[in-house]
C-alpha cells in the first residue's frame with residue numbers, strides 16, 4: 001500500500017494532499033497546474049515535500065518528523081514520463097538495460113532479453129528510439145521501468161502527445177501490459193476523465209493542490225462530492241435548483257420552469273442546491289411516454305460523431321446536453337423530430353451544495 005500525506009509550497013502554489021493507494025490503477029485527475037505531476041515527483045523523490053510522510057508497503061520513504069528522505073534511486077519506484085524520455089543515443093536493449101547497473105552481466109542480459117520478448121520488441125532490440133513507432137516507444141519505456149521490478153509505477157500522462165486512434169490502441173496495450181507484467185500499485189496522471197475511466201480502477205480528483213475526492217470510478221461518476229468535482233469529471237448539465245418537497249427517498253426540484261424528481265444522495269438537503277446529470281445518462285423518447293420525469297423538448301443543436309450524437313435540447317427554457325449512441329436514436333432522423341421528449345432518470349441526478 002502507498003500512504004501519502006504531504007505538503008509542499010512553490011511560491012503561491014501549495015500542494016496539500018493525503019491519500020492511500022493499493023494494488024491496481026489509481027488515476028489522478030485534474031486540470032492543468034493542479035499539482036498532479038508535483039504529487040508524482042514528491043513520491044518518486046524528485047521533489048522534497050516541506051512536511052509530511054510517504055510510506056510504500058509499510059516502509060517510510062519520506063518523513064519530515066524523522067528527518068528521513070530516501071534518495072530517489074533507492075525508492076524502487078518506476079516513473080514513465082509524458083514523452084517516454086528514452087535515451088536517443090541508446091538502442092532499445094541498452095535503454096532497457098539502463099536501470100540494471102547493479103546486476104552482473106549474465107543476469108543483465110537474461111533480464112533484458114526476457115523483457116524485450118515480453119514487450120514484443122524482439123525485432124527492434126538494436127533499433128534506436130527514432131526508428132520506433134509511438135507504440136514501440138511506449139513499450140520500450142515501460143520495459144525500461146518494469147525490468148527494475150518496481151513496487152510502484154508512476155505514469156505521467158503517457159498518451160498526451162498521441163492522436164486519438166493511436167491513443168486508444170496504446171491504452172489497451174498499456175492495460176494488458178500492466179495486467180500481465182505488473183502486480184503492484186500504479187498511479188496514472190491524466191486530465192482526461194474518459195481516459196481515467198477506461199484505464200483506472202479508482203480515481204482521485206484534484207483541484208488547486210488538494211484532492212477533492214477519491215473512490216471507485218463508478219462512484220466518482222455517479223456521486224461527485226462538489227460542483228468542482230462534477231466539472232472536473234466532465235459533467236455537462238449542472239443547474240441551480242430549489243427543493244420544493246422532500247420525501248423519504250427523493251426530492252422534488254424546480255429549475256426555472258421545470259419541476260422534476262431526483263433520488264436523494266449523501267448530500268444533506270437544503271433549500272437551494274445544484275443538480276447535475278451526465279450527458280450520457282439523459283434519454284430521448286419519441287411519442288407518448290408514461291415514465292416519470294419526461295418532458296417535451298426541442299433539439300437546438302446536433303453534432304454527429306462517428307458512434308454517438310451530441311445534442312443540445314431546450315426543455316422549458318433549460319438547455320440540456322445529451323450524448324446518445326447512434327444505434328439508440330433512430331427517431332432523431334425521422335418525422336417525429338418535433339415531438340421529442342427528454343427523460344431525466346431520477347436515479348442519475350446527483351445533488352450538491354452550491355459553491356460560493
Ligand SMILES: Nc1ncnc2c1ncn2[C@@H]1O[C@H](COP(=O)(O)OP(=O)(O)OP(=O)(O)O)[C@@H](O)[C@H]1O
Pocket residue numbers: 010011013030031032033034035036037038039191
Ligand atoms: N519547479 C517549480 N517552481 C515553481 N513552481 C512550480 C514548479 N513546478 C511546478 N510548479 C507550480 O506548481 C503547480 C503544479 O504543477 P504541476 O506540474 O504539478 O501541475 P499538473 O497538474 O501536473 O499540470 P499539467 O497537467 O499541466 O502537467 C503549478 O502551478 C506550477 O506552476
